Amino acid sequence: MLCTSITVRFYNETGKLTSLLEKRRNLHRHLTDRQDENARLRAEIERLEPLANLGTLTYMIAHEVNNLLTPLRNYAELAMAHGGDAKLAAKALCKTARNCERAAAVMEGLLGLAEGSRRPAEVVSAVELVDGAFACICRDLSKDGIDVRVHVAPQARVQVAAAQVQQALMNLIINARQAMLPGGGILTVEAVVEGPMTRISVTDTGPGIEPGVMGRIFEPFFSTKGPEGSGLGLAFCKKVVEAHRGNIRVESSPGRGACFTIALPSAGG
Ligand SMILES: Nc1ncnc2c1ncn2[C@@H]1O[C@H](COP(=O)(O)OP(=O)(O)OP(=O)(O)O)[C@@H](O)[C@H]1O
Ligand SMILES: [Mg+2]
Numbered sequence: 001m002l003c004t005s006i007t008v009r010f011y012n013e014t015g016k017l018t019s020l021l022e023k024r025r026n027l028h029r030h031l032t033d034r035q036d037e038n039a040r041l042r043a044e045i046e047r048l049e050p051l052a053n054l055g056t057l058t059y060m061i062a063h064e065v066n067n068l069l070t071p072l073r074n075y076a077e078l079a080m081a082h083g084g085d086a087k088l089a090a091k092a093l094c095k096t097a098r099n100c101e102r103a104a105a106v107m108e109g110l111l112g113l114a115e116g117s118r119r120p121a122e123v124v125s126a127v128e129l130v131d132g133a134f135a136c137i138c139r140d141l142s143k144d145g146i147d148v149r150v151h152v153a154p155q156a157r158v159q160v161a162a163a164q165v166q167q168a169l170m171n172l173i174i175n176a177r178q179a180m181l182p183g184g185g186i187l188t189v190e191a192v193v194e195g196p197m198t199r200i201s202v203t204d205t206g207p208g209i210e211p212g213v214m215g216r217i218f219e220p221f222f223s224t225k226g227p228e229g230s231g232l233g234l235a236f237c238k239k240v241v242e243a244h245r246g247n248i249r250v251e252s253s254p255g256r257g258a259c260f261t262i263a264l265p266s267a268g269g
Contacts, residue, residue, distance in 0.1 A: 056220045056235070057113060057239075059220070059221075059230070059232055060110075060113075060220075060232050060235065060236045060239070061110050061113075063230055063232040063233070063236065064106065064110055064167055064236065065107070067136075067167075067170065067171070067174065068099075068102075068103040068106060068136060069103075071099060071136070071137060071138030071139060072096055072099055072100065072103065072138075074138065074139075075092045075093075075095045075096040075099065075138060076092070076093075076096050078092040079092035079093045079096065095138065098135075099135070099136065099138060102132070102135065102136055103136075105163045106136070106163045106164075106166070106167050108163060109161050109162070109163030109164040109167065110163075110164065110167070112161055112164065113164060113239065113240065113243065121159045121160050121161055121244075122159065122160070122161075122162055123157055123158075123159050123267045123268075124157065124158060124159075124160060124162045124165075125154070125156065125157050126152050126153065126156035126157065126158065126191035126198060126200055127152050127154060127156075127191075128162070129158075129160075129162060129165055129166050129169060129200070130150060130152055130169065130189055130191065130200070132162070132166040132169075133166050133167075133169035133170040133173055134148075134173070136166065136167070136170050137170055137173060137174065139177075141177060141187060144177060144180070144181060144182075144184055145180075145182075145183065145184020145185070146177060146180055146184050146185060146186070146187050147184075147185070147186045147187070148187050148189070149186065149187070149188045149189070150188075150189045150190075151188070151189070151190045151191075152189070152190065152191040152200075153191055153192050153193055155193060156191045156192065156193050156198045156200075156266070157198070157266065157267040157268075158198050158244075158264045158265065158266060158267055159265070159267040159268075160244050160264060161244070164240045164243070164244075165240060165241075165244070165262075165264070167236070167240070168236065168237040168240040168241060168262065169189075169200065169202065169262075171233035171234070171236060171237050172202040172233075172237060172260045172262075173187065173189070173202055174233065175204075175233055175234070175258075175260075176202055176203070176204035176206065176258070176260075177204075178225070179204050179206030179207060179257075179258065180204050180205065180206045185204060185205035185206060185257075186203075186204070186205045187202070187203070187204055188201075188202075188203040188204075189201070189202050189203075190203070193266055194263075196265060196266055197246070197263045197264065197265060197266060198263070198264050198265075198266045199261050199262070199263045200261070200262050200264070201259055201260065201261040201262075202259070202260050202261075203257060203258070203259040203260075204257050204258055204259075205257040206257055206258060207254065207255060207257075208252045208253050208254045208255055208256050208257055208258055209250070209252040209253075209254070209258055210254055211253075211254075214250070214252070217234050217250070218234045218235055218237075218238045218248070219231070219235065220232060220235040221235075222235075234248075237260075237262065241262045241263075241264065244264050244265070245264075245265055246262060246263050246264040246265065247262070247263050248260065248261070248262045248263075249261050249263070
């Protein structure tokens with residue numbers, strides 16, 4: 001009797017052990033399969049990532065081409081509308097030609113981004129970068145009720161692909177202008193040297209940014225402007241600034257405007 005119960009127990013325990021071992025083996029097989037699958041998916045992501053980046057970059061370049069073409073069209077239309085006023089027409093055409101040159105330089109800078117390499121960096125003053133950004137916008141902001149204040153330290157110099165950084169600043173200025181429409185406000189552009197970095201900030205007195213969207217504004221295609229916005233301006237700025245080993249920050253609270261600051265390594269710093 002005792003012998004039978006021991007034998008039964010023995011068989012039961014052995015059975016349990018066998019099924020435990022089987023379970024363990026299954027789990028191990030499952031884990032190995034998952035690890036293989038994981039490695040395969042990672043490799044796939046690595047393969048597709050450059051393609052996805054290229055797709056976003058293509059959109060960004062189209063976005064910047066559009067930013068450059070709008071003022072060109074405005075000048076050309078101005079010349080056409082004032083054909084009778086030879087002096088004004090000539091001035092508008094001169095600005096159109098000058099801005100075509102700028103657009104060509106900017107295009108070259110943008111192609112540098114697409115190639116994944118930066119164009120040879122040049123030493124350029126913050127004054128030139130800020131002037132270039134305003135010149136590309138080709139718009140008298142006072143007509144929008146915007147009071148422009150520029151305080152740029154004359155000694156502020158950075159070593160950058162100038163056309164790209166100028167285009168990034170232009171996006172910040174366009175956003176600031178859009179934020180202050182239709183009522184107008186104050187646009188302040190400042191540049192200071194702080195140790196090894198040069199900081200260029202664009203501040204507006206618009207409605208500011210809701211905390212709920214703050215974490216998303218640099219994402220490609222994120223926009224709160226409906227069909228008017230493609231959500232590429234800030235993503236472009238971030239890409240350019242980071243390609244120059246810099247960073248971009250924003251400070252804002254609802255009703256109190258927004259201040260975007262790009263920090264770039266100072267030339268020789
Ligand atoms: N100065 C600003 N004031 C308030 N909100 C801003 C400001 N700048 C950016 N934003 C917010 O960040 C979002 C993303 O800006 P971003 O420039 O990337 O795209 P967008 O201006 O919407 O479209 P676009 O591609 O035409 O530039 C905006 O939709 C807006 O919600
Ligand atoms: Mg924008």
